[in-house]
Amino acid sequence: MAELATDYARLLGPDHPDTLRARHDHACNLGEAGEYVEAARLFAEVAADQARVLGADHSGTLQSRHNHAWSLGQAGEHAEAARLFAEVAADQARVLGADHSDTLQSRQSHAWSLGQAGEHAEAAGLMAEVAADRARVLGADHPDTLRARHSHACNLGQAGGHVEAARLFAEAAADRARVLGADHPDTLQSRNNHAYYLGKW
Structure with a gap:
């Protein structure tokens, strides 16, 4: 997937939505392979680029932000993950609605991360x-x-x-x-x- 993202960037440009999606998918694959620190770094980078190109409220941006927080939590950075989940949940509630499945998942992940950080x-x-x-x-x-x-x-x-x-x-x-x-x-x-x-x- 890393090679595909590189090829997309070369052919379509680094800011093309397909390039950004390929970068997101590459980070997902790293997370699934247990490479949480690197996945978190890549999700943070692609989320920033998605916000710049697609907008802060774009569904892809919000998803990458959620996955960034998730990867940090998996890497043991529970307090920071909780902070980021709280932020993305608030934005998802504003953009998608309080009852949207993504909003509810980020809220649940926020609470779970707080528990992992000892804030029971x-x-x-x-x-x-x-x-x-x-x-x-x-x-x-x-x-x-x-x-x-x-x-x-x-x-x-x-x-x-x-x-x-x-x-x-x-x-x-x-x-x-x-x-x-x-x-x-x-x-x-x-x-x-x-x-x-x-x-x-």
Whole structure:
């Protein structure tokens, strides 16, 4: 993909949308290969160029900014990832709407990154809001809703709310068993976390 991006730049010019897309895809491939630091660097560069050429509110620009934050988080830069997710989520809400799937994903990634950075109380509050919005937009049984509920309970427990976390994990486990199946890995994860926090009482 790097060679393709180079060829596009040579034939069409560095600012052509196809060149920018090829650069974005190259960074995606690096991220999927686990090269998160390099992917983050490339996403930051292509996002800046997309903003200059296509506009700050273009969907491609917003996507590259989201992926930049994601790659930083995967590389362990959780606090910076959280900051960038908050910024892109705000812009996505303004451009795409508060209920757009990209906006909801960036909000969930923001909360998740805060939790990874150790800000569990704030992450729990934000994840509860995301879970409620996921349920309203996608439905209570959607896997993304269930995932947000599980993450809310995780951060609540890590913030010291062991009793409430155990209750939420029990509810999430029951709903995941009903929707995904009793043996689904997500169901087992919620059941395991429920048992863990029961032992904290």
